Amino acid sequence: MALTTLDGKRIWFDMSIIPMHQASRQQSILILCSDITQRKQNALKLEQLTQDNFEERMLQKKRQASQIVECQEEERKRIAKDIHDGIGQMLTALRFNIESIDLANKEKSVEKISYLKDLTADLIKGVRTATFNLTPPELSDHGIFPALQKMTVELSKLTGKTILFENKSDTNIRLDSLAETNIYRVTQEAVNNAIKYAQANYILVTINFKEAILSIVIDDDGKGFNTNILNDVPKNNSEGGMGLFFMKEHISYINGRLFIHSEPGKGTRVTINYKSEQKTILNGTE
Incomplete structure (x- = not known):
């Protein structure tokens, strides 16, 4: 019960009414009041x-959802830019060279046909790279472990870099699709950053699972950087800055943790930790 005193102060008290039984017909009661203000x-x-x-x-969830959408839009723009600047230009060059072939000039024609073969090979490689950046079927069909292994193998073929995958867990796990997708994207971004910005020649992706903690470590021998800049990375300062923003937002969205350690000239280590109630598959059987 609440009351307002004469001086305008509001107080709360707890009241208990206890009947006092007596032999006479008059009923007495005991009223106990406690100040619980x-x-x-x-x-x-x-x-x-x-x-x-x-x-x-x-509000934080709404901001995260909005930022994830922004990241997805930026990712689509990057893919579109890669297709336009890479595949589009190669297709234009391919058409121009085909149209310029003069069969009357046999020597020049042989040179152009040889060039067209190389250009076609580069075009096929560009198409494979662009399509590979989309969600791989291994992720939805088999889970994060096979998908990351496939990613390292394909990127190693496409880039000529030494990109290795090491599985330190004897247990294959399946997470919910949202977690698997975001973890895959963050790992993919870390590897792409090592290739594109760190100019690494050797990249190792290590995956482990212990005590319900999924841990993924991406090591590279690239040029490294001063990690102090991570505190001031705006999301749109560059493609590299956008990539770091992308990684942070995606791992935060699934309540995971991201650690980045790097020194100039000493490479970079990116660590992803995620804890979840997962569906475990042992030795390929549920």
Whole structure:
């Protein structure tokens, strides 16, 4: 019960009414009152904090969802740019060279046909690279372990870099599709950054699973960088900065953790940790 005193102060108290049984017909009662103002104020503060925390979490989820959409749009733009600048230009060159072949000039024609063969090979490679950057079927069919192994093999073929995969777990696991997709994208981004920006020649992707913690480590022998810049990376300062922003947002979205350690001239290590109630598959059988 709440009352307002004469000086305008609001107080709460707990009242108990206890009947006192007597032999006479008159009934007596005992009224006990306890001042619970402090307890009530604390409860109201806790309720307000809980409400504020809930609203803050909801706003954070909305911001994360919005940022994930922005990342996806940026990713689509990058793929479109790669197709336009790479495949598109090669197709234009292919058409131009085919149209310029003069069969009357046999020597020049042989040279152009040889060039067209190389150009076609590069074009096929570009198409494979662009399509590979989309979600691989191994991810949905077999899970994160086979998908990452396939990624390292294909990227090694496409780039000529030494990209290795090491599985330190004897257990294959399946996570929910959202977690698998985001973990795959973050790992893919880390490997692509090592190839494109760190100019690494050797990249090792190590995966392990212990005590419900999935850990993925990407090591490279690239040029490295000063990690102090990570605190000031705007999401749109460059493709590299956008990539780091992309990685942070995607791993944060699934409540995972991302660690980046690097030194100039000493390569980079990216570590992804994720804990989840997973569906475990032992030795290929459920």
